[in-house]
Amino acid sequence: MKRTLGTCYYPEHWPKSxxxxxxxxxxxxxxxxxxxxxxxxxxxxxxAGAYDFGxxxxxxxxxGAAGLRVVLGTPTATPPRWMLDRHxxxxxxxxxxxxxxxxxxxxxxxxxxxxxxxxxxxxxxLARRYGRNPHVAAWQTDNEYGCHDTTISYSEAxxxxxxxxxxxxxxxxxxxxxxxxxxxxxxxxFWSMKYDDFDQIGLxxxxxxEPNPAHSLAFRRFSSDQVVRFNxxxxxxxxxxxxxxxxxxxxxxxxxxxxxxxxxxxxxxxxDSYPLGFLEDRVGATPDHQRRFARQGDPDFQAFHHDLYRAxxxxxxxxxxxxxxxxxxxxxxxxxxxGMVRLWSWEAFAHGAEAVCYFRWRxxxxxxxxxxxxxxxxxxxxxxxxxEVRQLASEISxxxxxxxxxxxxALIFDYDADFAWSVQPHxxxxxxxxxxxxxxxxxxxxGLSIDILPPDxxxxxxxxxxxxxxxxxxxxxxKEALLQSGAQVVVGPRxxxxxxxxxxxxPLPPALPGIxxxxxxxxxxxxxxxxxxxxxxxxxxxxEALEGSATVDLVSQDGAAIAxxxxxxxxxxxxxxxxxxxxxxxQACTKAGVDTLNLPEGLRLRDTETERFWFNHNAKPVTFSGxxxxxxxxxxxxx
Numbered sequence: 050m051k052r053t054l055g056t057c058y059y060p061e062h063w064p065k066s067x068x069x070x071x072x073x074x075x076x077x078x079x080x081x082x083x084x085x086x087x088x089x090x091x092x093x094x095x096x097a098g099a100y101d102f103g104x105x106x107x108x109x110x111x112x113g114a115a116g117l118r119v120v121l122g123t124p125t126a127t128p129p130r131w132m133l134d135r136h137x138x139x140x141x142x143x144x145x146x147x148x149x150x151x152x153x154x155x156x157x158x159x160x161x162x163x164x165x166x167x168x169x170x171x172x173x174x175l176a177r178r179y180g181r182n183p184h185v186a187a188w189q190t191d192n193e194y195g196c197h198d199t200t201i202s203y204s205e206a207x208x209x210x211x212x213x214x215x216x217x218x219x220x221x222x223x224x225x226x227x228x229x230x231x232x233x234x235x236x237x238x239f240w241s242m243k244y245d246d247f248d249q250i251g252l253x254x255x256x257x258x259e260p261n262p263a264h265s266l267a268f269r270r271f272s273s274d275q276v277v278r279f280n281x282x283x284x285x286x287x288x289x290x291x292x293x294x295x296x297x298x299x300x301x302x303x304x305x306x307x308x309x310x311x312x313x314x315x316x317x318x319x320x321d322s323y324p325l326g327f328l329e330d331r332v333g334a335t336p337d338h339q340r341r342f343a344r345q346g347d348p349d350f351q352a353f354h355h356d357l358y359r360a361x362x363x364x365x366x367x368x369x370x371x372x373x374x375x376x377x378x379x380x381x382x383x384x385x386x387x388g389m390v391r392l393w394s395w396e397a398f399a400h401g402a403e404a405v406c407y408f409r410w411r412x413x414x415x416x417x418x419x420x421x422x423x424x425x426x427x428x429x430x431x432x433x434x435x436x437e438v439r440q441l442a443s444e445i446s447x448x449x450x451x452x453x454x455x456x457x458x459a460l461i462f463d464y465d466a467d468f469a470w471s472v473q474p475h476x477x478x479x480x481x482x483x484x485x486x487x488x489x490x491x492x493x494x495x496g497l498s499i500d501i502l503p504p505d506x507x508x509x510x511x512x513x514x515x516x517x518x519x520x521x522x523x524x525x526x527x528k529e530a531l532l533q534s535g536a537q538v539v540v541g542p543r544x545x546x547x548x549x550x551x552x553x554x555x556p557l558p559p560a561l562p563g564i565x566x567x568x569x570x571x572x573x574x575x576x577x578x579x580x581x582x583x584x585x586x587x588x589x590x591x592x593e594a595l596e597g598s599a600t601v602d603l604v605s606q607d608g609a610a611i612a613x614x615x616x617x618x619x620x621x622x623x624x625x626x627x628x629x630x631x632x633x634x635x636q637a638c639t640k641a642g643v644d645t646l647n648l649p650e651g652l653r654l655r656d657t658e659t660e661r662f663w664f665n666h667n668a669k670p671v672t673f674s675g676x677x678x679x680x681x682x683x684x685x686x687x688x
Contacts, residue, residue, distance in 0.1 A: 052398050052445040054438065055082025055120070055406035056424060057370060060108040061092045062413060068108060071410065072115035078424075078435070079442025082404055083112050084369065086175075087122025087192045088154070091129035094171060102178055113184025120296070120369075120406075121185045123175060123283055125168045126192035127154045132167060139164040141202035144254045149199065153417070154192075158202040159275040160210040165282060172286045180290035188295045189369065190283045193321060194276050194311070195303040201272045203254045212247045214271045234550040235263035262472045263551040269468040273306040277314075284314045298369035299361070301354050302331040304482050305471070307464040308361045309503045318362030321370035321408070324351050324393055326379035333483055341651075341668075344386040345681060348651050348666040349490045351393060355400035356489075356501045357462060359454065368397045370408035373434035374422025382420070384433070388681035391437040392664055395444075395683040399655040399662040401451055407438065449687075452657030456498040457513040457643060459536075460489060461520065463504035469521035469547060476573030479590055484519045484542075484624060491630035492516070495638065496646030498656045509534035513641040516634070518621070520544045523559070532562045532618065537641040539633060541612075541621040542593055543571075564615030566597040568622060579626065581606045586629030593622035603633065649673055661686040 056075060060068055075083060085108060086093075094100050109119050133139065133151050140148040141158040149156050157164050179185045194200065216226030219234065226247050237243040242261060244250055253260035253268050284295055294316035299308055301320065312318050324346025328339055332347045342348065358366045373390055375382045394405045409418075411425040412432070424435050462485055470481035492499055500512075507530040509515060515531060516539045517523075523545040531538045545559035546568070554560065557567050571593045574580065579587040583604045588611060595610045602619060603612035612621045612633060621633060638645045648654070651667035662685055665671050665678040678684060 050403050050451045052402070052448060052451055053081040053404045054078075054394075054442055054445070055080050055084065055404055056410045057084045057406060057408045058112075058410045059088070059413075060085060060111075061089050061104065063411070065104070065107065068111045069115075072112050072117060075112075075117055075410065076115045078439055079446065081118055082120055082187070082406055083117045083410075084120040084122060084189060084406060085109075085112075087124060087189060088127045090124035090127055090171065093124060093175075094129065097131055097135060100174060109179065109182060109184050117184075118186035119182075119184050120187040120189055121175065121179055122189040123168075123172045123191055125157075125171070125190075125283070128157055128164065128167070132164070136161065136163045136167070138205060140204070141199060142204040142207075143198075144201075144203055146203060146255060149202075153197075155197050155199040158204045158206050159200070159272070159279045160202065160204065160206040162206070165279065168279075169282055169286060172283050173290075176287050176290035180287070180293075185291070185293060187293050187317070188287055188291065189319075190280055190287075190295060190297045190315075193298055193300050193303075194280070195305055196300050198305075200276060200303075200305040201269070203252045207272075207275075208252050210275065211252065211268060211271050212250055214274065215250060215267065216247050218267070234552075235261055235267075236552060237261070265472040266468055266551045269305065269472065270465070273310065273464065273468070276306040277310045280311050281314045294365075296367065296369065299358060301327050301350065302482055304464055304467040308357075309464065312361040312363070315362070317365045317367055317403075318358040319367040319369035320354055320358045322351050322354065322368050322393065322397070323370070323372040323376055323379075324389075325372060325383060325385060326376045327351075329379040329381055333486075342666060343381070344383050345389055345651075345666045345668065346385075346393070348653050348664070349486070349493050351396060352400060352493065352653065352655070353486060353489050353501075355397055355402065356460075356499055359401050360462075360501045360503060364401070364453075366402060367404040367406065368394075368402055369406050371397070371405050373407045373424055373438070374432055375420070376422070377418055377420035384422075386668060386681045387433075388437065390434045391441050392666070392681055392683050394438075394441050395662065396655070396664055398445070398448075398451065399657065399660070399664075401454060401657070403451055407434070449659055452659045454498070454500055455656045455658045456500050457511060457641075458492065458497045458638075459500045459502050459509065459512045459515045460485065460492070461504055461506065461515065461517040462501050463520055465504070466519055466521045469551065470519065470543075472551070475571065476590055479573065479624070481519045481521070487624075487627065488516055488518050488630055488634070491627060491634055493653055494627075494648050494650075495631060495635060496648050496654055497638075497643070498654070506530070509536055512536045513643050514634075514637055515539070517544060518542065521547050522549055528561055532616065534617070536617065537637045538618045539621060539637050540618060542591055542623055544620070546571075559620055561618055561620060564597075564599045564613065564618045564620060566595055566599045566613045566615070566620045566622075568593045569596050570594045580609075580611075580623070582611060582625075582629060582632075584632070586632050587626045588623035588629065589626050590624040592624070595620070595622045602636070603629075652678060659687065
């Protein structure tokens with residue numbers, strides 16, 4: 050598929066007299082896509098039931114007449130003020146029972162039935178009017194599910210819906226559910242937490258001490274399912290009225306709902322890429338790392354999400370919002386180095402993106418995002434990123450189509466595992482995402498291109514190395530599929546540590562076929578208490594005591610087994626540091642017949658079927674294998 054560019058535009062923010070000139074400038078720049086409408090509910094329906102589509106008709110026609118293709122967003126992330134008067138209980142509640150009030154965005158609870166009916170009404174009206182419009186070439190549902198911690202709500206609506214969800218999860222005779230089955234699965238005999246009826250079950254917040262982890266995990270799964278249902282409500286309406294593809298724009302490091310489950314109802318996965326904001330806000334990097342890459346972003350964070358959303362989209366994915374300059378929401382908001390907007394865009398294309406769209410066309414002079422740069426300044430003059438986008442548009446016009454992934458290395462990512470880790474991290478600051486991302490970083494520094502796979506994968510054909518760290522619950526089907534894959538498999542830590550209902554299983558974890566290893570106990574480590582390994586690297590954060598007859602591959606300096614293997618599987622019983630993961634993965638690659646490199650810091654590569662891309666994220670040139678890579682640059686090798 051052809052590589053394309055786009056932008057995010059808000060015609061309702063600007064005089065109608067500017068629309069035609071904006072559309073002409075977009076087309077002249079080489080853009081294909083323009084996303085509009087996702088925040089415009091109050092303009093589309095100024096008062097309840099009174100629609101005003103005239104301005105949107107004109108905007109779509111103006112953009113289409115210039116040769117642009119419209120992505121039309123459903124406006125359900127920004128319910129208007131009158132909506133709250135109609136449904137005063139629609140607001141989400143935070144863990145302390147406080148309402149997430151009007152005056153910003155995403156002020157709704159996914160479980161509120163009245164609000165969902167209002168969403169169905171506005172989406173139906175839009176789909177009827179624009180579903181067959183030749184200029185509307187794609188749709189976006191809502192905007193950034195989960196942003197601003199809005200997935201999990203502790204409202205009355207959520208409590209009622211949670212009880213119904215539990216009845217269905219623990220079914221009994223009829224529709225009442227089996228409360229004894231729930232009590233047994235959750236271990237409610239502990240601390241006299243047994244329930245007599247599902248209507249007694251509250252939400253796992255405001256308890257004296259931590260709630261039952263089984264209760265908390267169930268609530269996280271329920272909350273994820275509510276996002277899936279909310280999104281499906283919209284996709285079902287759209288599919289009945291349009292043949293255009295449907296996308297949603299996910300965010301970086303938002304893991305409190307299952308993106309694979311939402312993606313099953315979409316045609317395209319997209320995400321919003323803000324490398325500089327994420328470096329300060331979500332990467333979890335050291336101060337030295339943040340200083341070094343303050344104007345470039347982490348060398349692996351964007352790539353990880355490119356690979357993740359390629360999997361969520363089953364091969365079809367976009368960047369719906371690409372940072373073009375300083376943002377407004379991170380702790381610190383520097384401008385990108387010259388060349389970085391082009392680098393970020395080419396990096397997305399190297400990972401298989403069909404489109405990269407810049408947020409936003411023109412910087413807003415008002416409201417919360419007035420400090421967020423666009424391709425134009427508020428006075429219509431070009432912002433610094435415009436030159437790089439113009440250069441990129443010229444480059445992609447003669448470039449080959451988006452290449453398919455070309456790798457024999459896979460990494461499994463499981464949102465349900467993140468739920469479990471969030472409920473029971475067992476150490477301050479520890480997270481499933483942090484563990485998986487560290488493994489991914491180590492892979493990338495070895496010069497590997499990676500496919501991320503969902504946890505229900507059973508066909509691993511073509512892969513020679515598969516990493517599956519931290520899968521708290523590992524179904525037997527996945528364990529067996531990994532054993533039969535023929536690949537080298539690296540598992541752990543905490544893999545198989547809990548059953549489906551958050552109890553420690555017997556046989557004790559990890560209970561992997563083909564390898565005799567048992568975790569006898571676990572401990573989390575202070576940040577200043579790493580356990581050095583014999584050779585290179587150390588265990589940090591988390592370590593397990595391993596028993597069994599499997600071959601010992603990795604040993605701490607005090608002689609304890611850290612990694613053990615049998616058949617094609619290696620179990621790593623600790624959270625390793627960067628050098629430790631590189632060591633384990635390099636050895637696994639050697640066994641698997643996968644070539645590795647030793648890339649310098651900040652230099653990364655990505656292979657497709659037709660090209661090899663090199664990305665230098667450093668602010669200075671880097672030399673590798675006798676080749677000089679300029680600062681903040683992209684290089685392409687083609688046959």
